[in-house]
């Protein structure tokens with residue numbers, strides 16, 4: 756869902772997008788590609804990683820390390836990986852638990868496993884329809900980014916601006932992913948409270 760939503764928006768704002776999945780001809784990826792025209796294509800995680808200058812990790816958090824590993828460190832070397840995933844474990848029902856927290860995060864795990872990749876954690880604190888259409892939520896509200904490489908964050912901020920984001924808060928290095936991932940239990944509660952995913956966080960100071 757997140758990959759398809761972000762992929763469609765990226766195509767709309769002018770990029771070429773290859774949707775990766777575990778199999779080379781994933782049914783949903785084939786359908787997504789047909790619906791999104793000549794700038795949209797599909798393949799394996801490795802095909803997508805080799806294709807992109809900027810790679811979005813939109814995989815289930817519990818499987819993200821495996822997915823990025825199958826994408827291939829060499830295909831990702833020197834590139835930006837925007838980590839949108841949350842390390843949520845739904846296997847024991849609700850409420851979901853975080854598979855990593857407090858002293859570590861999924862963003863950091865990916866960065867440690869792939870030191871030559873510029874990991875930027877972004878967009879994971881909201882629903883995907885809000886990610887690509889911030890005006891769905893009235894007024895100003897915030898998207899958080901963090902990562903170790905300044906230029907990579909600037910490039911990701913440019914992409915976010917092209918989606919319509921105005922308030923982009925840079926929280927510093929990738930260890931800030933602990934906070935943006937640990938906000939998910941609150942986000943899930945709020946979704947239950949509002950019975951809708953169309954809300955977001957706003958910092959008032």
Ligand SMILES: NC(=O)c1ccc[n+]([C@@H]2O[C@H](COP(=O)([O-])OP(=O)(O)OC[C@H]3O[C@@H](n4cnc5c(N)ncnc54)[C@H](OP(=O)(O)O)[C@@H]3O)[C@@H](O)[C@H]2O)c1
Nearest residue numbers: 756757776777813814815816818822840841879881882883
């Ligand atoms: N839903 C939202 O609005 C939202 C918002 C913020 C963040 N997120 C985060 O974004 C990520 C994607 O969420 P989603 O709702 O689109 O889908 P999802 O069902 O959590 O993830 C689907 C993706 O994960 C891959 N995957 C699943 N199991 C795998 C495994 N064992 N090994 C390798 N890859 C595996 C799938 O690969 P195949 O294509 O091969 O099946 C597919 O690419 C999650 O981490 C989620 O927490 C979601």
